[in-house]
Every structure is written in structure tokens, then in C-alpha cells.
Amino acid sequence: MSPLSLRSPRLALSSHTSPSFQWLPLLPLHHSRPASHASQGRANKAAQGPGKRLGAKKGASELVVPGNIIFRQRGTHWFPGENCDMGRDHTIFAKEKGYVCFYKDPETHPKRKYIGVVFERGMKLPVPRNKPRNRRLGLVGREREMGTLATATPPRVTSGEGDDGLEVGGMTEQGGTLRQQDQRTRAKVPELKRMELRPGYQYRDSNWHIGRAAERAQIKVREYKRGDRFLAWRKLNARKARNAERRALSSRKKKGSKK
């Protein structure tokens, strides 16, 4: 028995039958497959970019001042707690000077992690719910001059809106020392009372009031008569004379300038 027939009976059989044996050597020796995935271009551009430097910028019980960034993150892994706030990109930053504290507050939210700032080193967060908040004033006092106008106005307390005192008080804010302003304002009071806030946010007279200015100044205007040709003729002449004068003036100026 030949060794070939030992290996596979079917192959041994085919070796005996001649026709299929004929075309076997015609197959290509090196078979290559076409690409099913692009090797260049958009598909392979998803490489990792540069690192974004996220993470904690300050450790626990580290000193921070207002504005210091404590944590940079994508999304809210951490939430702002006491005396902290969250920026536009979820960055946690300090609002008060103090020491950083990382904590959980199960009573407020069982799953959230918070970053807070305490005023003294060693203070714990969260504070118990019924304990008064620790608050810092964060302001300095300085001397100022009290408004004398306020003392001069009579005590009117029955209503706040539309109160005269309010309006007058609003006027004092604009400039100059308060005392000078008081005198000025007191003189203006009747005038200011009449004025009201018009569209465009300005205190001014109403239109009808402006329109009657001539009447108040007692200026008499001759009544208009429709067919009064004599008056028209006089007005025409007056206008002509005025125009001639003006023209003469301007021509003289021009001549002067040319010289």
C-alpha cells in the first residue's frame, strides 16, 4: 500500500480517478484579500489627544482663597458643598478662605460626593442640620456722611410706593455732596413732584405740559385767519428781507475767506 492512500482514503480514491487532478495546479499560489477596513483617513483618527490635566488641584485640609480651583472634572464626579461653587465646566472652586474638605452628606443626597471649605482647620463637614450656619461677614466698615435730607423729610410711613420721599431720595444719588444736593433738591421738590418716569427712563415733563409752556409764559399768539392776504404779504416781505440779509452776510464771509 502506498503511503498516500494510508493518509486519506478519499484522496487515495481521487488519485486513482484522473479528471479533477488535471486542473488543481491552475489555482493561484498566493491568495490576497481586498481591504474591508480603510487603512487611512477618518476611520483611524480616533487617537487619544493630549491629557486634560483633570483631577484634584488641592488636597484635603489645604488652604484655599476665594477663586482657587480645587477640582477639575468632566461631569460632576464631585459637587460643590459649603463655601464652594461649580464653574461652567463643572470645575469646583472655593468661595471663601479656608481649608478644603472632601465629604459625603447622606441626609442631603445619599450618593453625592461633596467638596467644601471650612473656616478653621480641623472643622468637620457636613455640619449637623440643626446647627446654625457658620457665616463670614467678609466686609469692612468705613465712615460715611449721613444724608441730611432723610432727616428733614417728615415721617411718612403709611405707604411706600408712590411716596414723595422715595422719589426725592432717588434724586440724591447722582453726584455732589449730599448737603449741597439737599438744598438743590429742596428747591426742586415741587418741580420733581410733577415730573414722572417717562418711557426711556427719564424724569421729564409730560408732553402736554411742554406743549403749554407758551400759555404759562402768557405769550399771546395772534389768531390765524384763513384769508388774511395782508398779513401773508407782510410776512412774505419780512422773509424776503431776512433771506436777502442772510445771503449778503454769507457772501461777505465767503469773499473774506477767499482773500
Place this chain on the structure above:
Amino acid sequence: MAVPTSTIRPAIRCLRNPARRGPSPLPSTHSFTTTTQRKDEALETTSTPSPLPPTLDPNTVSTPLEERQLLRTGVHPIGSRRRRAAILSSDNVPFEQMPYQCFQEARAVLAEDRSRKLVEIAEMRKRIVFWQNVHPSDLGGEYAKKGKLVRMQKYLEELKILADVNDPVIKKRFEDGVGDMNRPIYRYLADRKWREYKRKLLMQRISQMHIVPDVLPHLDPTAEVSLGFGRRNVQPGEFVDSRVSEIPARLKVQVFDKGERLVSIAVVDPDVPDEARDSFGSRCHFLAVNVPLSPTDTSIPLSRLKLEEHVVHHWLPPYAQKGAPYHRLAVFVIQQDDAGRGASLDVKALRESSEYKRDGFKVRKFVDQKPLKPIGMHLFRSKWDEGTDGVVTRAGIEGMNIEFTRKKPEKLPYKKKDGARYR
């Protein structure tokens, strides 16, 4: 009565006041009162004193002019103007004579339910009396007996509510604001209405403005407090102009449980800037004690309280220094000795004691040391405005020539890097 009977709209006829013109539909039903001098419902309405001209009936005035005339006499018109006009032009058929079969049958069902509840109430009262006389050892001790009696009393109160809660007349009288607050059903309805919105709003303001951890450790308001200055009403948490709050506030306190009691009233500002400590202190703007209060006497004008008897600290107008953050003014109504109902406090001792001075007054301490329980709360805010200087000068308050400005922001100490790194 100018409109003929044939043109009367049935809906309007439903709206008329039966008690006013006809006999009361359920005359025997209104029996739960805490005061014996209360008149019967029908009696109450028919025997109203009438110094007013007949056109000025609070049930029927329907023109603004008449309303104003009526208000000038101190009587408020009842219900809406539209309804009053409708009443004017309807014949007032009492409920029991209305020609609507379904309506009458519904009324019968309600009446039957009510009579059943009345039987139950009588039964419950009897049982309570019985168990009161039983020796505690038969009931498993004094504590168990007390618990049982409390539970029975609670159920009795519940039954009293259930007997009346479906009565259309009761509902109408409550909506008209003429319900008698000595009766449990009207107190129950008023409480329910308060809890629907006003209490929720108040609780929101309390938590938003941190009244609860800052001023008191815990607060569960059970009385409705409304506050105003002169004619102006103030919503909880509203900013009030300093000139408006110069006069003492007027309070309206509605309690929803029966009986007279004494209350203390404290107005506290927990936002007084304390520059030395770089923090905030508190100050008492008003303190009065032993003020009587009951479900029917609701009005407490702080300016009318007797100086000798009640007032510990008189009204100090709220004020804020220029540039300081806003001040919260918390008004507390504090019931004195919840169990005893009426344990009075010593006004003189309070005035002289160093603990309850104006400056540094702490509500926590005041409430803790006495058997006191806060039952009502209101708050408003104030900040520096144009009128503050005048208010302060008139009140003789000193130290207001200070303006607060922001502190310069601190910087972190500069950390010098190791020089070796840069060689």
C-alpha cells in the same frame, strides 16, 4: 326682588343664603362648640344688629359705591360681587324646598350619615366617661389607660369633623368667611385651607432663607400668622421699605386648636454685622409676653399691646447699614407652656435679665430655657434704602454712619520654587 320668579336661574337659586331668609335646613345639627354662649346658626343670622340701611346688606351689596359705604361702617361684603348681585335677584328658596329630586335625595343621604355620626359621637362620649372611671390596674397601668383615653378622644374629635364636613351650608359659611372658629369643623376647614398653599409657601421661605438652622433648630408651624404695616400686607420673605416698617407691625394669628392660651411674640434680626468677629450677631426688635390668643381673637397689633403688662422690648424699626447684606426679620409666635395652657412669664424679670437684652438676643435660648413652643412664624427682609437714615435718626439709633465695603481678596502666600531646579 324686581325680577319675576319665572326668570330666575336655577343655579343662582342654589347660591342664595338659606339661613338668611328661611329656616335653617339642618337646625339641630350644629352642636359642637367650645363656648356655650354661641348662638344658633339661624338665630345668628336673623338677629344681626342692623344700624345699616337695608340697601347695605353685606349679602347683597353689589355696586362699588355701596360696597365702599358698607366698608366704611366696618362690615365686609360677603362673597363675590357677582354672587351678591345674584342673591339680590333671586327668590330665596331654602334647600329643603328646592324642586330638584336628585339634590334632595343627596341631602337625605348626607343627613342620614350625619345622624349616624351623631349617634357614634354620643356613644364615644359615654365610653370615654366609662373608661375614665375604670381603675388603671385593670387596664395595664396608668400609662396604658392614658394612651387609651387619648386615642378615644382623638377619634371623637375626628367624628365631630366627619359629621359636618359634607354639609353644604357649613362649606358655604366657611367660604363666606363667617364660620365660627369656636367650632371644630370651621377650624378644621381653615387649617386645611392654610396647609394647601400658605403654609407650604412659608415653609419654603423658612428653608430658603435658612431660618431653621440659623434661628431655631426645628420649626413646625401650626398657626397661621399674617403680618402687615398700616394698610400694607407683607408676604413671607418680602423686602419691606424701612419707612414702611417704621411703625410697629400688626399681626393676625389664627390658631386651629381650641381654647385660650398665652403667647410670646418675638421679632428677631439674625443678620447684624459683627465686624470684630467677622461674622453676624442677632438683635431683638420686639418682645412681648403673656399675650392672650384664641381661635376667635386673632388680631394682635403690636402697637396696641399694653406696655406695662406685655412688652419687654418695644418696637425698634428694622434697619440695615449701607452695604451690608439684607437682614431677615423673623417674627415668632411662641406658645407659653403647651401642657398647662396659660403659664405666664415674668415681664419685669425679663426686662431686667441680662440674657434677654436686645443685642445678642437668641431665640434658641429664649425657647429652650422656658417651657415655650414656637407655633407660628412670619418673616420679612430689610436692607439699606433711601429712607433708612431718616428712620434711624428718628428712632435715635446710633452708629449708622458706617458703610460696608468688600474686603480686598486675599492671595495665597507665594511659594518660592526650589532654585536648584532652574540651574
